[in-house]
Amino acid sequence: MKVSFIGGFYGSGKTTLISEMSKKLKEDGKTVLFIDNEKGNSNVDPLFVRELGFDGDELTGGCICFYLDRLKEIMRNIEDKSKKDVLFVEPVSYFLPSKLYFDLRNEFGDEIDLSPITILLDGRELKDVLDNDREFPLIDARQVKDAEIVVINKLDLLSEDELKDIKEMVYELNPNVEIHSVSAKNGNNLDELLEILLKETHQGSDFKSPAMFQEYLKSVSGINERGEEFKFQSKTPLNQPKTQELVQDIFQNLKNDITNTGGKIHHIKAYINDGDSYIKASMPRATNEVDITGKVNKIQKGHLVLNVIAEEVPDDLIYGTMLKTIAKIKNKHKIKIEN
């Protein structure tokens, strides 16, 4: 069984990339498994991946780094590993894959075939870094130094010159890394990347020491995440534009409240489902735009899952902001929402 971890910062497009590559594998008759690792109680990404029909497991509560035994247990419980084709794992976004690869090699040896350490970068965010002469974001930089393959995503939003400049920044951080560029959204270069991930193998880990890893974890400890599920019921059925309007309103309220308390948003995600149809909405750090996937017809009763990832704001406050937002939205859109 090929095991491929797709690392990378919040909103870089990991879930989109994994689901698009999984669709391709499924079309070729391959079996694909997916493990998602998030901090929240209830999370958008695994719901979305299951909606697409892939077998998945969820490792919630915190970073894989603290729950490695649970990951190993999930992997140990996968029956007939030799008959499964690919397991994709999406780790918590600040995680350093080299630590994980080091532990997994010790545990599973030849039983699994690890793809090279792969880090996905948000091309849109790096365009902003170039345009505004900002420093390369700290966590992304550490992950690039840790990677064997760097994938620049959101190629559809980049010019050739911007891509060239981004590649230069990446090589400066890690001269030995293999760079690819894709658009997970429109499928550009995905076949080539998939072939590489399936064919190439991780070449030994450069993981330095547990002490250095602890240092790294301290530096990312300001990032908090909350994932909660709510039930909703609307008096009148919501069509696609109305549902989008509702999500826009929720996201704007969350964003304003968190920014006003001095927090910095990394990613807001929502998933609305009534059992027949769904929409997934996402607002990554690089844009203030709400990006919608999926379609609803007339949705009246169902679930709303919200994930908010932000820095410099405690997770209790994130939760408080969610509740405040829900209270406002209820009145304005005349819907009942409760958790």
Ligand SMILES: Nc1nc2c(ncn2[C@@H]2O[C@H](COP(=O)(O)OP(=O)(O)OP(=O)(O)O)[C@@H](O)[C@H]2O)c(=O)[nH]1
């Ligand atoms: N324009 C463009 N948008 C993309 C592309 N890939 C992903 N996105 C969008 O980027 C946003 C974040 O994508 P996700 O796949 O949820 O990112 P993620 O890395 O899984 O995010 P976390 O799980 O929160 O860390 C979504 O709105 C996607 O639709 C791409 O190639 N081009």
Ligand SMILES: [Mg+2]
């Ligand atoms: Mg994701």
